[in-house]
Amino acid sequence: MVTTEPGEITRMLSEARLGDEQALQQLIPVVYQELRRLAAYYMQQERPEHTLQATELVHEAYLRLVDREAPDWRDRAHFFAVAAKVMRNLLVDHARARRRAKRRGGLTFPLDEALTLAAVESEELLAIENALGQLSTIDPRQGRIVELRYFGGLSVEEVAAVLHISGPTVKREWRMAKAWLRAQLGVAS
Amino acid sequence: MTNPRWERLKEVFAEAVEKEGEERERFLSAACAGDPGLLEEVQALLAGDEQADGFLSNPVVSLRGGEASPPLFAPGQIIAGRFRTRRFIGRGGMGEVYEAEDLVLAEKVALKTIRPISAAGHGIEHLKQEIHAARRVTHPNVCRTFDIAEHGDPPVTLATAAPARGGGSDVAPRSPSLFSPPAPPFPDAKAAYRLQIGIFPDPSQLIYPIFTRLLQSNCLSFTEFPPRPQQGQMTSLHRTSHSCALSSLCFLPDIPGAPPRIKRHRAMGLVPRAQGA
Numbered sequence: 001m002v003t004t005e006p007g008e009i010t011r012m013l014s015e016a017r018l019g020d021e022q023a024l025q026q027l028i029p030v031v032y033q034e035l036r037r038l039a040a041y042y043m044q045q046e047r048p049e050h051t052l053q054a055t056e057l058v059h060e061a062y063l064r065l066v067d068r069e070a071p072d073w074r075d076r077a078h079f080f081a082v083a084a085k086v087m088r089n090l091l092v093d094h095a096r097a098r099r100r101a102k103r104r105g106g107l108t109f110p111l112d113e114a115l116t117l118a119a120v121e122s123e124e125l126l127a128i129e130n131a132l133g134q135l136s137t138i139d140p141r142q143g144r145i146v147e148l149r150y151f152g153g154l155s156v157e158e159v160a161a162v163l164h165i166s167g168p169t170v171k172r173e174w175r176m177a178k179a180w181l182r183a184q185l186g187v188a189s
Numbered sequence: 190m191t192n193p194r195w196e197r198l199k200e201v202f203a204e205a206v207e208k209e210g211e212e213r214e215r216f217l218s219a220a221c222a223g224d225p226g227l228l229e230e231v232q233a234l235l236a237g238d239e240q241a242d243g244f245l246s247n248p249v250v251s252l253r254g255g256e257a258s259p260p261l262f263a264p265g266q267i268i269a270g271r272f273r274t275r276r277f278i279g280r281g282g283m284g285e286v287y288e289a290e291d292l293v294l295a296e297k298v299a300l301k302t303i304r305p306i307s308a309a310g311h312g313i314e315h316l317k318q319e320i321h322a323a324r325r326v327t328h329p330n331v332c333r334t335f336d337i338a339e340h341g342d343p344p345v346t347l348a349t350a351a352p353a354r355g356g357g358s359d360v361a362p363r364s365p366s367l368f369s370p371p372a373p374p375f376p377d378a379k380a381a382y383r384l385q386i387g388i389f390p391d392p393s394q395l396i397y398p399i400f401t402r403l404l405q406s407n408c409l410s411f412t413e414f415p416p417r418p419q420q421g422q423m424t425s426l427h428r429t430s431h432s433c434a435l436s437s438l439c440f441l442p443d444i445p446g447a448p449p450r451i452k453r454h455r456a457m458g459l460v461p462r463a464q465g466a
Contacts, residue, residue: 128245138195150245172203175238179202182244183237 013078019164024082031079032086034061058083077158084152088129091151095125131184135177141165142177149174198227202234261285261302267292272300 015023136143
């Protein structure tokens with residue numbers, strides 16, 4: 001059982017910010033667990049057709065998990081970096097589940113239905129995920145930048161802080177990554 | 190792992206994408222001379238770049254959560270059968286704040302919506318505690334929370350509050366005091382008190398240097414930085430008028446013998462009125 005004490009989460013975030021990969025790996029299941037728990041809880045409270053925005057979910061997870069004594073925006077950026085990874089997995093799993101459900105005739109999964117994508121269809125997301133996987137193999141840093149920007153909503157400056165690179169480098173890599181993904185998706189479609 | 194060919198592709202693309210027309214063509218001819226495969230890859234990337242406008246521009250999760258969405262209520266809208274909205278003031282971690290008119294009492298109030306996910310669980314209980322706590326503090330610069338109401342179906346939870354007088358100029362543009370005219374600068378302006386409350390949408394809005402801790406019922410305690418032996422507390426509604434809150438905070442010693450959180454809760458309950466101004 002991974003601890004979810006706010007002070008512990010903050011400590012792990014600080015360590016992750018300093019490059020401790022183990023701390024980062026410890027955070028992932030905590031954030032995953034919290035996001036799913038929140039989604040499940042929230043959906044119990046709402047009308048059936050309500051959809052829960054991923055953004056709202058991540059912000060709520062942050063509020064619940066992170067101790068805000070002496071907060072550091074870089075820790076917050078790292079939290080969202082972890083959340084980006086987790087959210088990517090959740091949403092891709094969700095998109096795959098929806099695809100399977102379509103094939104079976106409309107069966108859906110109530111919990112995962114809580115996670116919705118703004119203006120992104122499941123098929124589009126899966127195509128992006130597939131291309132992103134290829135890009136990450138070729139250029140792990142570009143793959144990570146896309147993950148942070150697209151799945152985590154981090155700004156250029158925040159990505160730079162998380163990856164310990166300069167802002168101009170992030171901009172340059174982000175532009176090429178988008179161009180490469182766009183080209184790949186164009187070929188695919 | 191560095192792939193030399195990929196690195197070369199990156200170099201050529203980075204330079205080519207900054208050029209246009211014939212200049213780009215000349216550059217590509219020179220950079221990819223004798224390597225038609227490289228030229229083809231760069232051209233594919235450049236074509237992708239031209240089509241990438243808006244591509245992936247809407248993050249799945251945004252740090253600036255909900256910022257782009259319009260306010261929940263329009264100006265002039267009647268809320269909960271009693272309040273007429275005048276203007277949207279701002280948006281925070283818990284929800285939105287509006288200037289509104291209380292049609293029954295014919296006075297200006299602040300309306301604070303509570304995001305559904307914040308209202309779920311203990312959210313409403315915390316809000317009630319906040320109201321109880323705020324009612325104990327009396328100061329013209331304190332934005333007092335009056336009541337809770339609901340509007341619409343499904344209901345939007347609202348908190349109504351009295352107007353605060355306003356705050357210092359440094360934070361006012363981002364965190365507007367509820368209503369004008371602004372209050373005089375808070376007493377310790379030279380100390381450059383700044384405050385971070387909850388989550389701000391932009392790291393540049395992090396306000397230092399006071400350490401804060403979000404306590405139960407959305408009350409914050411703080412320790413001045415550089416540390417001095419004083420602490421205080423405030424309620425979260427003051428996030429709409431930070432410096433007002435600072436001007437009205439009570440500086441109290443901890444209650445001996447109690448754990449920190451308990452001490453601060455008890456301290457809050459013991460505060461008869463603000464003494465900071």
